[in-house]
Amino acid sequence: MTENAPASDVMVKAEGIHKLFGRLHILRGIDLEVRSGQVMCVIGPSGSGKSTFLRCINHLEKIDSGRLWVDGHLVGYRQRGDKLHEMRESEVAAQRRDIGMVFQRFNLFPHMTALQNIMEAPIRVKGESRQVVRERALKLLDRVGLSEKVDSYPSQLSGGQQQRVAIARALAMEPKLMLFDEPTSALDPELVGDVLDVMRQLAVDGMTMVVVTHEMGFAREVGDSLVFMDEGVVVEEGDPREVLTDPQHRRTQDFLSKVL
């Protein structure tokens, strides 16, 4: 297995990933590679497995078959000789520190202010000093354009503002990789732009990102590669501008004709 380990500039490598929920075969052999600093956008109809694949990358879902590496390390397993050992919960948690994730429904902690939401993990997980974390959190809030909302609770923020806090919360852990699970799908149309702006800036700054999205404009403009998934397989992968304007596969053409 070790000979298949990815090259050093590959952030995510997926090899023959299968995932079943009971009898539902949701991922049917995914092979993908995301290079460091790249932005990969994943599109596809609902139920195609794109969110599930994203959740496999930080082991929120356990894969049933295949291998998955993040930054050169197997996710959720340790290789000893030719045997795989399941990682303990604490080891999985340690792996997740370096992988930020942004959810469709924000999932901010409602009992904490925006600032507390951002400071929680660096203090509790990384054990950093409150002072250092506080400064970084304030900078991040400024970066996502919410420096005035430091002491607001999530319920006092609009959806777009909540999602930007959620992005800042993930960035506070200084991750190597950011996963976005339909970050704008739960937002009112006029709030989508602010969130996409933050993500665009993040891409410019060189963050490696995997983005499950329905925003074709964003994919075209920011994405380095575009993946079209359907029924648990990667149907088409390539340069976003080419895939979007000249899709090669029938299913891609069908899907794009419906959403564009």
Added chain:
Amino acid sequence: MTQIDTTEPTRPESIRAVPVRHPGRWVSGAVILVLTAMFVHMLFTNKQLDWSTFRHFFFDGGILKGLVATLELTVIAMAIGIVGGIVLALMRLSSNPLMSSAAWLYIWFFRGTPVLVQLIFWFNIKSLMGDVSLGVPFGPVFITWDVNSLVTTFVAAILGLGLNEAAYMSEIVRAGILSVDEGQTEASQALGMRRLQIMRRVVLPQAMRVIIPPTGNETISMLKTTSLASTVAFTELLKAGEDIFNANYKTIPLLIVVSVWYIIVTSVLSVGQYYLERHYGRGSSRALPPTPLQRLRRNLTTFHVKPPAVREGSA
């Protein structure tokens, strides 16, 4: 661009209509008034009530001692109940099947038998186990205690009430934990938090909003259930009253003394519960609900500026 009119808009004229009549309110009001008058009349004229005895024993030393014992029992039994309940709830939700079945068995047993039976059981524990000893199971023994010196009536009451309460509290805590959106756990996991951290920092604080109100009820209920301890010869509030009326036969006045103390304490507890709920409700709604004082002040101020149209119509 349209100009935004910044001047105060002229207030539209309020509707002046004859309000709906409520004859039922007048009838029911009259009935309640008559009943209240009869009750108050009875309070003042019934010789059995004997208010001088009530006054005499309200701050009696024995009664106050009993009150303190009741409070101690309530606090300690509830503490055992809450801590035990959290532990049992976590065990039941654990992925370890041994843990969850053990918790299930405990809850099944303690909810399945009356608390009075459990109390009497603990009181008679001596006849089940002669001595308690510390040592290696089935092996050598290091220290031995006599059970009666360990399980005093106070300890029997605490064990009976506390262990029983833990079974009920665990269901309340479990419901609270399950009420927290799974996305909260996922977000915490994605940040690299560990299971215990997630429970303590994210899930339990949010579960509190669901847990606190029934826990308040349980505490108030516990305060009153402690009176059962009087049956195992533990001198709490009711037993203190009984001891007095067994000597002077003034049963009713002393039962009223005891009841009034119970009502005073439960009222204080209800106020405490309100503020606790308010504390754990932060973040769940845009503005915190007002405290009773704030509400009173606002009611008093708005009372003055009520639109006069309403009064005119009903005149």
